[in-house]
Amino acid sequence: MSLTRQWSNSWRECRTLELKTQNSKLGTRNSGSNVFSDVLVDVLSIGHRVCFRASGRSMNPTIREGERITVEPVASSDVRVGDIVLYRTHRAVLAHRVMTIESRDSAGHIFVLRGDASSTCDESAESGQILGRVVSVEREGRCVDLSSRRAKMAHKLRVCASRLKQCVRRGFDKYAKVGNLNQ
Numbered sequence: 293m294s295l296t297r298q299w300s301n302s303w304r305e306c307r308t309l310e311l312k313t314q315n316s317k318l319g320t321r322n323s324g325s326n327v328f329s330d331v332l333v334d335v336l337s338i339g340h341r342v343c344f345r346a347s348g349r350s351m352n353p354t355i356r357e358g359e360r361i362t363v364e365p366v367a368s369s370d371v372r373v374g375d376i377v378l379y380r381t382h383r384a385v386l387a388h389r390v391m392t393i394e395s396r397d398s399a400g401h402i403f404v405l406r407g408d409a410s411s412t413c414d415e416s417a418e419s420g421q422i423l424g425r426v427v428s429v430e431r432e433g434r435c436v437d438l439s440s441r442r443a444k445m446a447h448k449l450r451v452c453a454s455r456l457k458q459c460v461r462r463g464f465d466k467y468a469k470v471g472n473l474n475q
Contacts, residue, residue, distance in 0.1 A: 329385040336365045336378075336424045346429075350407030351376070351387060354438070354447060360430040361387065368401055368419035374447070376426040376438060379405065379417045387426050388414060408447070 328344075335342050341364045346355050354376070355361055363378045371377055371390060378387045388405040391413055395401055400419030406412070429436050436443060 329380070332378075332385060333380065333423060336363065339365050341365075341427075342424070346387065350409050351389070352409040353450065354389075354408050354443075355387065355426070355429050356431070361426050362428045362430075363387070363424040364427050366422065366425040368403075368422045371401075371403065371422060371425065374444065377403070377405070377417075378423045378426060379403070379421045380423060381415070381417070381421070385423065386414070408450070 332342055332344070341362055343360055343362045346359055346361050347357055349357055366375075366377070371393070373390050373393060375390050376387055377390055378385060386405075386407075388407045390403050391406050392404040393401050394404070394416075403417045403419075403422065405414045405417055407414075426438060428438055
């Protein structure tokens with residue numbers, strides 16, 4: 293595994309570490325993945341941004357398999373509904389969207405998360421499981437800022453289109469059932 297230090301030329305200068313491994317796929321159960329996720333956790337915990345290639349299709353079309361994502365450290369109190377967070381489960385490190393946030397007294401928050409391509413939510417995550425926020429994705433040679441107004445509107449349009457498609461499908465299924473009963 294090699295760590296490459298890069299300097300961002302964005303509106304603010306920040307330290308970014310790009311993680312490169314033989315097998316940097318998060319969510320797999322081999323030792324290479326465990327080392328990768330351990331280094332990822334350590335680097336984010338000391339305040340550095342991290343870039344790596346995403347694997348899996350759970351965040352399609354926002355984050356596609358093989359695209360390079362940038363994750364910045366974030367306090368769980370700064371996470372908002374709609375953010376894409378990197379969090380640790382008992383079996384993997386995942387990046388999914390925050391659907392709802394439930395408050396607990398002094399113990400922090402409970403986050404309900406879901407991949408954009410999924411129709412069901414994941415198990416909820418506690419404040420201590422949140423590692424960082426996905427701030428950008430590199431797609432076809434350009435950087436897409438996921439906190440931009442354009443990215444947020446694109447996500448909302450995809451959600452509306454998906455809901456409309458589900459309603460039409462349910463209506464068609466009801467019509468087909470009624471048509472079969474009348475025959």
